[in-house]
């Protein structure tokens with residue numbers, strides 16, 4: 001997608017150097033840093049310099065490639081897989097990416113491993129961008145349907161305003177992936193086609209991925225948006241101000257339960273109660289085919305409450321970045337980073353192959369090879 005008018009992805013390599021956008025500095029600064037060692041890749045994921053399931057997966061593949069470039073032995077390959085897998089527990093793309101690399105590297109001699117893994121990491125970036133683009137195309141069809149209904153007049157004969165209001169949580173835009181995004185991809189596709197879209201952006205405390213990242217992306221692309229507090233969505237739905245919800249996923253079970261940023265579940269409940277369609281944009285590498293029960297099986301990351309809930313970082317009126325607390329004791333905090341939305345609250349899963357019912361049968365219809 002475009003940043004200051006230039007095409008950009010979240011991760012790339014050039015002349016042997018892997019570079020990422022350090023997302024901790026957005027929206028105030030666009031900082032590019034390089035990944036030269038396994039430790040760099042691990043830290044980038046653990047410290048959330050990169051975040052968002054597909055972007056974590058892409059970084060993990062490059063992490064495997066740089067580790068093997070520095071030491072191509074079997075022991076190094078195994079160690080890299082363990083180190084990267086332990087960096088964050090919830091997004092299944094991470095394990096998927098390291099497993100792909102280990103399986104490919106095992107088959108080839110040590111002196112060719114680094115080249116092969118770099119090729120794989122590059123190919124994965126292209127594939128990821130293509131999957132997200134496809135998700136955008138399928139999701140846009142839903143927005144087209146809403147637009148058609150909106151052209152009908154209100155019962156009293158007055159014109160409908162025709163704006164399509166979409167609510168999203170966290171950041172599942174292009175900075176959470178390699179390009180396009182998952183939940184925001186349909187919105188970009190619709191906006192690019194000239195449709196009248198407006199996005200309600202959940203702030204997404206504690207790390208404010210919505211306010212910092214989704215808002216920044218939409219601003220860069222010119223898409224109309226409004227940042228709302230995390231508690232506002234239900235109220236907006238009760239007043240008919242949300243036409244559809246699009247969210248991403250960090251891990252979707254084979255049965256259609258979805259684990260995503262903390263607060264997603266509450267939005268799904270509110271959407272269910274208000275008959276607002278609630279779609280999860282799920283590239284296939286975020287589906288965990290080995291898991292059946294999201295609530296019981298998905299590992300939920302718990303991050304530092306003191307650092308992320310107790311203290312907040314922002315720019316003051318003089319343009320200085322500061323950390324402040326609003327609490328009497330920032331240590332008395334808890335910070336579960338994800339929650340699980342049971343499939344019964346999900347209208348559909350938008351994948352790169354089409355839209356599935358949130359169920360085993362629905363997913364298998366699109367991915368018969370997983371039977």
Ligand code: MRU
Nearest residue numbers: 051052053170172176248249261
């Ligand atoms: O903790 P994060 O920022 O890595 O969590 C990311 C999310 O939960 C996103 O909402 C998401 O949908 C997954 S990435 C498309």
